[in-house]
Amino acid sequence: MSPQLIFWPVLFQLLLAVALLFLWRKVQVQRAVSIAGSTVAVVLSAALFTLTLRDGIGTVQAGNWPAPFGIALVSDTLSSLLVLLTSLAGLAVSVFSSASVTGARLKFGYFPVFHILLMGLNGAFLTGDLFNLYVWFEVIIICSFVLITLGTERKQLEGAVKYFTLNMLASIIFLTAIAVIYGLTGSLNLADISIQIAAIENRFLVEIAAVLFFVGFGIKSAVFPLYFWLPASYHTPPDAVSAIFGGLLTKVGVYAYLRIFTLIFAGDAFIRELLVTAAILTIVSGALGALIQNNLRKVFSYLIVCHIGFMIVGIGLGTETAYAGTVSYLIHDIVVKTNLFLVAGLIFRVKGSVSLRDIGGLYKRYPWLSLLIAVPLFSLVGIPPLSGFWPKISLFGAATETRSFWVLGALIFGSVLTLIIVAKVWAAAVWKEPSGKNPPVKMVLFDQISKERRILYVLPIVLLSLVSLYIGFGAEHIQEIAGRVAADLINPDAYIEAVLYPAGKSSP
Amino acid sequence: MNTLILKTASKFLLPLLLMFSVFLLLRGHYLPGGGFVGGLVASIAFVLHAFAYDMQSSRRLLRVHPGFLIPAGLALAALSGIFPMVYSDLPFMTGVWYPESVPVIGSIGTALFFDIGVYLVVVGSVLTIIMTLSESA
Numbered sequence: 001m002s003p004q005l006i007f008w009p010v011l012f013q014l015l016l017a018v019a020l021l022f023l024w025r026k027v028q029v030q031r032a033v034s035i036a037g038s039t040v041a042v043v044l045s046a047a048l049f050t051l052t053l054r055d056g057i058g059t060v061q062a063g064n065w066p067a068p069f070g071i072a073l074v075s076d077t078l079s080s081l082l083v084l085l086t087s088l089a090g091l092a093v094s095v096f097s098s099a100s101v102t103g104a105r106l107k108f109g110y111f112p113v114f115h116i117l118l119m120g121l122n123g124a125f126l127t128g129d130l131f132n133l134y135v136w137f138e139v140i141i142i143c144s145f146v147l148i149t150l151g152t153e154r155k156q157l158e159g160a161v162k163y164f165t166l167n168m169l170a171s172i173i174f175l176t177a178i179a180v181i182y183g184l185t186g187s188l189n190l191a192d193i194s195i196q197i198a199a200i201e202n203r204f205l206v207e208i209a210a211v212l213f214f215v216g217f218g219i220k221s222a223v224f225p226l227y228f229w230l231p232a233s234y235h236t237p238p239d240a241v242s243a244i245f246g247g248l249l250t251k252v253g254v255y256a257y258l259r260i261f262t263l264i265f266a267g268d269a270f271i272r273e274l275l276v277t278a279a280i281l282t283i284v285s286g287a288l289g290a291l292i293q294n295n296l297r298k299v300f301s302y303l304i305v306c307h308i309g310f311m312i313v314g315i316g317l318g319t320e321t322a323y324a325g326t327v328s329y330l331i332h333d334i335v336v337k338t339n340l341f342l343v344a345g346l347i348f349r350v351k352g353s354v355s356l357r358d359i360g361g362l363y364k365r366y367p368w369l370s371l372l373i374a375v376p377l378f379s380l381v382g383i384p385p386l387s388g389f390w391p392k393i394s395l396f397g398a399a400t401e402t403r404s405f406w407v408l409g410a411l412i413f414g415s416v417l418t419l420i421i422v423a424k425v426w427a428a429a430v431w432k433e434p435s436g437k438n439p440p441v442k443m444v445l446f447d448q449i450s451k452e453r454r455i456l457y458v459l460p461i462v463l464l465s466l467v468s469l470y471i472g473f474g475a476e477h478i479q480e481i482a483g484r485v486a487a488d489l490i491n492p493d494a495y496i497e498a499v500l501y502p503a504g505k506s507s508p
Numbered sequence: 509m510n511t512l513i514l515k516t517a518s519k520f521l522l523p524l525l526l527m528f529s530v531f532l533l534l535r536g537h538y539l540p541g542g543g544f545v546g547g548l549v550a551s552i553a554f555v556l557h558a559f560a561y562d563m564q565s566s567r568r569l570l571r572v573h574p575g576f577l578i579p580a581g582l583a584l585a586a587l588s589g590i591f592p593m594v595y596s597d598l599p600f601m602t603g604v605w606y607p608e609s610v611p612v613i614g615s616i617g618t619a620l621f622f623d624i625g626v627y628l629v630v631v632g633s634v635l636t637i638i639m640t641l642s643e644s645a
Contacts, residue, residue, distance in 0.1 A: 002597070003599070004593050004599065006591070007599070007600045011586065011589075011600065012589065014582075014586055015583075015586060018582045018583045018586060019579075020581045021578060021579035021582070022576075022579045022583075024575065060599050060600075061599055062599055062600050062601050063599065063600070063601040063602055063603070064592075064599050065597055088640070144513065244599040396538075
């Protein structure tokens with residue numbers, strides 16, 4: 001493949017954002033351009049993914065400066081896979097936004113900022129440079145701050161303050177960690193650091209850097225005890241925004257964990273234990289949190305926290321099976337969590353409320369819609385052929401293999417509680433008789449909006465549900481990819497080789 | 509604010525500052541300066557003019573809406589980075605230079621256009637912020 005292709009998922013989103021900025025006041029055109037552009041982005045990232053699968057790791061040096069000095073962009077299986085999933089989630093949310101986000105928000109640049117956010121996500125997944133990773137994190141945080149405050153409702157601002165303060169703190173800690181690493185190795189290129197870090201004699205400082213990374217990314221990916229900002233803020237913005245946040249933003253933190261702790265601090269026993277402990281507590285506290293919530297969006301927010309634990313635990317266990325479990329869980333979770341928040345948005349549009357007490361009777365009114373909602377909900381639990389099942393099997397396997405029975409216990413606890421919560425949501429939203437008293441609703445409900453808009457509401461959920469179903473039924477393919485990523489993570493030599501000694505430059 | 513001294517001074521200072529901003533923009537490749545500082549100086553020129561007269565007249569002076577400068581600059585910067593990819597299959601942001609030296613400007617390359625893009629974005633965003641603030645005040 002032409003290595004230039006690696007830039008395009010990032011660049012295309014930038015160009016899209018620029019085009020949308022030119023169309024500042026033309027909201028109707030913006031909708032069409034965003035959807036069309038997101039479709040192209042899916043094609044581009046699918047091309048990158050298939051070519052990466054076929055030809056192996058691709059690298060390219062921005063500005064043509066050779067490897068440890070310039071900024072390398074690396075497309076290995078994990079990166080290109082996440083870029084593809086980002087584009088898919090981006091397409092779904094873009095379609096959903098075009099129907100659900102109010103005109104006032106669109107007039108203040110919702111779509112341009114949304115696409116810059118996607119650019120930031122793609123950049124973070126593709127970069128092979130530690131400081132560049134920080135820059136992409138900043139792009140993401142600035143965009144997400146705009147998206148979370150856009151519309152300036154009171155509760156939005158309250159959520160945004162919590163969100164911004166803690167994420168800013170995380171960035172500062174992350175930056176400090178980079179400074180320590182740069183001071184120790186004199187390099188920012190991940191592959192180069194990976195080689196140099198082994199020769200550092202001051203192991204104490206290396207350990208400190210590792211802990212700083214753990215805390216910095218821990219806040220971003222909402223790990224116990226650093227997750228409190230997430231349920232406090234994710235339910236406040238419009239559902240389309242929550243969907244992209246819930247589906248992708250915390251996963252950037254998980255991705256960073258995967259990269260840093262396999263490439264730089266591989267085999268660090270202390271960090272391993274830290275990760276496992278934090279993950280167990282994350283699973284337990286997230287699941288218990290979700291159990292007592294009554295607001296649908298808050299339930300899903302706590303479930304994000306709970307399932308982040310599932311992924312972190314795999315990184316902590318650090319065997320090949322565990323990594324495979326983490327990666328396939330990541331694939332499943334991005335799709336399902338994005339979808340769940342879209343579902344919450346749909347239910348809100350149908351019933352005018354997201355409180356579990358007020359909603360109900362969905363099955364009576366919209367049987368087909370209920371069936372559709374069943375797909376993401378039951379995929380989340382992992383009812384056997386659906387998508388959550390296979391990653392959990394890998395994680396259970398990894399826990400038994402390493403004889404970590406606390407982990408196994410936490411995983412089972414988390415799964416059972418997720419099942420209870422999903423059953424509760426299903427019973428409340430779909431089967432329960434609608435409560436007799438209908439609270440006065442100040443919005444246009446689902447049955448009153450035009451047919452085109454209704455299709456735009458349902459279409460993204462259908463799209464993501466199909467992807468979910470594919471992950472469940474095409475599990476063999478997904479497991480194969482996850483296994484390949486896990487093998488790459490266990491043995492990063494190919495990554496290092498591809499970055500530092502690309503074809504034409506011989507290794508020493 | 510209605511002072512004769514400021515009004516007269518700003519009439520002379522505006523072109524001077526704009527010229528200085530272009531000077532900063534052009535020398536920025538190897539020496540201190542560049543698109544960002546240049547853009548700031550240029551926007552200060554307009555802000556000073558707005559102090560002496562009013563926001564409406566400086567907006568007329570600018571001719572285009574400052575909000576338009578942001579995507580224009582972004583597009584120019586992005587395209588200057590993409591140019592080497594299309595032109596000779598080099599990575600994004602590789603410097604491609606015109607071999608001959610041009611009087612006054614010096615050498616022309618993609619980096620110059622990137623800096624001009626930055627310059628436009630900075631002028632656009634600073635003026636958008638200041639004009640919005642002065643309108644809501």
